[in-house]
Amino acid sequence: MDSRINLSRTLNSYLLLSIGVLIINLSVFLFGRQASNEREVWVTHTHEVLDLSHQVFTSIQNAETGQRGYLLTLDKRYLAPYLLGKANVTKQLTALKTKTSDNQQHQQLLEELGELISKKLTELQQTIDLAEQGEVNSALAVVKSDIGQALMEDIRGKLAQFKATERALLSIRKDKHEEAKRYQFYGVAFAALLLTAIVFTTAVIFKFRIINPIKKLTQKAVIYTEKKNTGFHIDKSSEEVEQLSLTLNEMSRSITDSLSALEQAKEQSEKHAKVKSTFLANMSHEIRTPLNGVFGTLQLLNKELSTEKGKSLLDRAIYSVRSLNSIVNDILDISKLEEGKLTIETVPFSLSELMEVALTDVSITAHAKGIAFLFYNECEHDEWLGDPVRIKQIIDNLVSNAIKFTDEGEVVLTVSESNAPEGILIKVKDSGIGMTPAEQNRLFDRFEQADTSITRRFGGTGLGMSITQQLVSMMDGDISLESERNKGSEFSVFIPLKTTELALESVGQSDIEPITLKEKKVLIVEDNEINMLVISEAIRDLGTEPTAAENGQEGVDAFKNNDFDLVLMDIQMPVLDGIEACKIMKSVSPHVPILALTANVMTEDKSTYIACGFDAVIGKPLDLSEFYAVLSDFA
Template sequence: MSAERIKKSSLLSSILKALGLPFVIFVIGYLYALQLDKEFQVERQIQVQKAVEERLERVSEGVAERVTFYSRGISSLKAAISAFGTDNLNYAFMYNYAESQDYRTKYPGARGLGFIKRVAHSDITSFVPQAASDRPDNVFSVKTLRPHSNSAYIIQYIMPEEVNLQAIGLDIGSETMRRTSADIASQTNSVQLTAPITLVQADNKAYQGFLILQPVFKSVSPPQDEQQRLDATVGWTYAPLLIEEVLSSLSSLRGDVQLTITDIKHSSDTPFFVSTSESVLTGYSASQTLPLFGREWQLTLTADEGFVANLPLPKQNQAFTNAMVVVIILMLIAFSVQLIINRQNEEKEFKRKLILANQEALKTHNERLEREVEARTQAMVKSTVLQKSILKGAGYALIATDEEGIITVFNPAAEKLLGYSAEEMLHKHTPATFHLEEEVVERAQLLSNEIGDTIAPGFEVFVFKARQGNTDTKRWTYVRKDGSQVPIKLSVTALQDESGQLFGFLGIAYDLSEQLAREHELRLAKEQAERANEAKSRFLANMSHEIRTPMNGVYGALQVLKEAVVDSKEKGLINTAIHSCRALTTIINDILDFSKIEAGKLVIEERPFQLSALLDLLEADLNIMRGKKPIELSFTNQTTHDVWTGDAVRINQIMLNIGSNAIKFTDHGKVSIQVKQATDNTLKFFITDTGIGMSQAALDSLFKRFEQADTSTTRKYGGTGLGMAITDSLVKLMNGDIKVVSTPGQGTKFIVSIPLVPSIEEPLDASASESEEQPSTLKGTILVAEDNEINRTVIEVMLDKDGLTLYFAENGKRAVELVSEVNPDLILMDIQMPEMDGIEACKIIKSSHPQIPIIAVTANAMATDISLYESVGFDNYLAKPVDIDMLYSAIGEHLNS
């Protein structure tokens, strides 16, 4: 057995032996503490009961004081009536007296002050008109609680009347308790309090009211005999009371007690008042009888838990706790003394056994140390081999130094990178040997500026931040042994031992030559792609212009022919040609939009627009596309706000793309467009059709460029396959979302969600531009600047109307000259013209004639072009091919204004 185990066994034995006496002390002390706690609880209950009785005494005094206070009020009124004369008593006197007394302040809790008139039964008929004539409203009637033939005790006056209207005219003599109290008051010439009654002016408070009465006699000195005093009674001054209002301001009656009041003389033992407490009631209560103006009230006060908690009492188990603390202290003292004695006896035995145990323990310890030394030696050998393997096999150059900068590690990757051998560098040189001097000087200056202190060019430049506990990663240039230079990324960290003591620095260098070469190649490839994309954009813009210019001639001529042709068959052919021109224009627009989206140049505008106007325009366009198809087209707008901020043109384009597809792929049935406003100010557009529907495979490729649902639909219905790809891109540019649900043979439903901001700014008035101006109403001089002869001819035919005078210029320079000669009311200006383009001509004309409106008529209708036109002074623009109705509308807007 070891010495440690012997020692533990000895200690445990000593503890067990020392517990006997403390246990006996604990049992005796615990029983004593219980008895002490019992006596303490009795004393505590006595203190609580005494506190309840003291509170009841204060409450009782308060109740008596309040009611006595009211008796003084009616006594004062009696004295005033006696002084004024009972025969002279009238309404005005009572009103003025009540107002002068300010009874609301002087007698809180009383509902008023009044006078009860004693009227013989035979005199009631004559009394009523007399009492009515005394009142301002000349209205008075007698009310009884039950019929009787005795003298009537009628409440003639009670102030204030507004809260006591039900009491005016009441015969209190028609109710036994009221009459009895009034008679006793007269017979004894004293103030009397009625038994609990229900006041007619507070009939929701059953049996919680009282009348306090004092008799008023015919003479100042009342008769001595009781019956004579009753006969000599003119009436009674009185005050109606509600016990709840009497006690409402009694400070001693708080929410921590429950007060119960019972009228002992009353036939019922039921309490007429019970207050509420804020917490659970306890068993502590006290009762007291209070004689009060002919009544005897029993007041019972019961304390709740809050009352007991607020008393300055010792804690519930304080006596028991104190006693047990003393017991535990005695136990500890006894235990300690006993333990010391036992330990002294056992110490001698322990020393003897320890000598024997030490010999065995020493042998075991030596064997364990030998095993640990052997295991650690093997671990150090393995660690050394591992470190060497890491240094040799590392792909990065690893260079370590001591605190002064002398190189202590130079691995094979460093040898390969720099051309120096480890033998040349170790313990001889610093890293400055293979660094560019100018880079070290520049880095020293940057560090000095950064920290606000001077750092000299040298080794500290490399390790300054590493000393602060940071990893310093920078790009440097190494100089190889042969003088060639190599760019590297160098990370420097501090080396610390297990105690955190700094003993050197480690640099890990990564050759950036290959990475920089790849970055250069990527940069060149990016520039080449950007040039190719720019060339594509220029090509598309030029092609758009070149296609739109002749298209303008075709489209314009067709519109003019449509107006001239009468034959319905020929007009149908012209309509077909016009529709084809519009379709071709749509394809051109789609290609341009797709190009701008791919190049990231399509800009979403943020302008106020009217949703209802946008839907009206969409409905008109889709009705044209529907043609004679047997399709029901419906629009539903369920939004609560009409003006929004966003790109109305692009939203219309999205809805037109989806709506036109719905009409295209629906032969019969219904196409519906519904707009709802989400709670997060997101507009949701629901486009539903009953067309051919789509399979899951078709849905998966729906938004891919140059693809449609399947090849069969392309053959049957046509299309470029760009519309839905553009739609998806536009929705995403607006931070929106588009979802599609479709069933083959049943139809398709698109849900487009676009976040928009409600606008308080009204959109620009588009009434003029939207109106279809009749050419016959146009009057004025128009200058047309157009280099294409066909387009000049088309515009001339379009505007060959009575009231319009046309002048033509074949370039911008000629247009500038003609402005001063013909003083036009409006200028239609082409953009791309020889000698001087439309933009330069607009600038010159606006500088001298800013009042002349200029409309750009151009094949360049990209958003960037339109912004340019607005910035140089153009008042409006028309995209080629020009729609004749839009031409009339634009001209009419400016000529009429």
């Protein structure tokens, strides 16, 4: 016998039944509430009628009291209660007739009561008229007779009869009111019990036909995850859960068949990624090493040339080397971004100092192209917490990009402060070639430029804007663009930062006091002959003759046999690398500063070198101004 149920149909049936019960419950409640309200209105109505009947008798008594006071004193002030009672009793009697218009018996009693009251009021008026005519004794004689007393007794009797009838109605209405409330309670209670039964039945179905089977499937899934050798068949469940069981069985077979292939693909992918990373690291080192020789040599030659033409040609060569180094840096940044190894620092820095360093080269480039470069710093605060190196990179990319694509007009850089949210807003506006909407959509793609003619005309790898966007994103910032073809572009970058009063980290030094290493003993450990030449000449320019070592072991031996004041050391060297050599030297003389000269300039590389004992890290290719700036801290 098939014990399965169709879960969808079953739950739909219970859902419809629950809705029906809720509708019945609501209807019972609303009808009961309406009936209760009606009964309550009638009870209130009865109390109002009884109160009015009492007021009628009180008004007659007040009129009679005023009449007698006047007859005894002839003081017309006593006529006020009489006249007020007379007026009130008429209004009250009319109100009673209106409120009981649906009760024929009450109407009959009120008619008879009205006649008695009319006679009583006539009797009272006659005595007052006699007293006003001077026949007070005649008026008193009428009062002493049984006529007025008899009328009051008749009025009292009629009102008592009226009240008794109304009280009987009140009792009946109260009973009906209580009965309506009981029926309302019984109806709601029955609906609640019925709904509870439905919920309980649904819970039982869920537990035994859904939850328990799913638990079994979960247990089997855990076993499958651990052992990869179980099926997913279960008994006594819903059709849907059993279909899920069959599907899982099919999936487990498919996964088992594919798992080995996936493992092989994963191993192959990891192998390729490792090969790629190692290749890029090696290529970076191999490219930077000759670059260091070229760049250093050009900077040294710059000091030797005396003709303006020679200096101009040399400046162009130095600019080309810097451009090539920038391309290498971009390729490495893309690699690190892909691997998720590029990190964002949070250190205090000076915004004005950062801008001064960042804009030194780009302003020269703009001047060389014959375009205006304008910079506005609208920030109230100068000290911020963030990553100054990456913020400078963003500004360099945006401004360099604007200058590159602007042949005439101006490039405007504006840095302002945002309070909500807190941070800085960077805007770069140019009057260059601009972009179409389609070109804007491709702008942040890697290795992309607006079109192929852009690459031919202006050059570039198409990496700068992609890196900029990813750096902004890593800082939880936002970058946007407004551009129109042949009218220019405006980039807006918001970077959330917080102000600080902590000690600032220097971004760079534009004005370095002249330093000297006279009477200082300097050891240079470098395996590349050209790099050794460049660094040695740079040290000689500072007033001392350095000692040279071609590998880490020679450097350690020289260090042990001499009292050096400063060590400049490469990292990748034969026999003994720079890290191990540094550790040995620090164990011998920990107070001697050792500076790393390396082509591995990523943040994590620098952190590793500092942790191993190096006092500072200088990147290759060597920029002599930056080199001297670092040396000034140890001279």
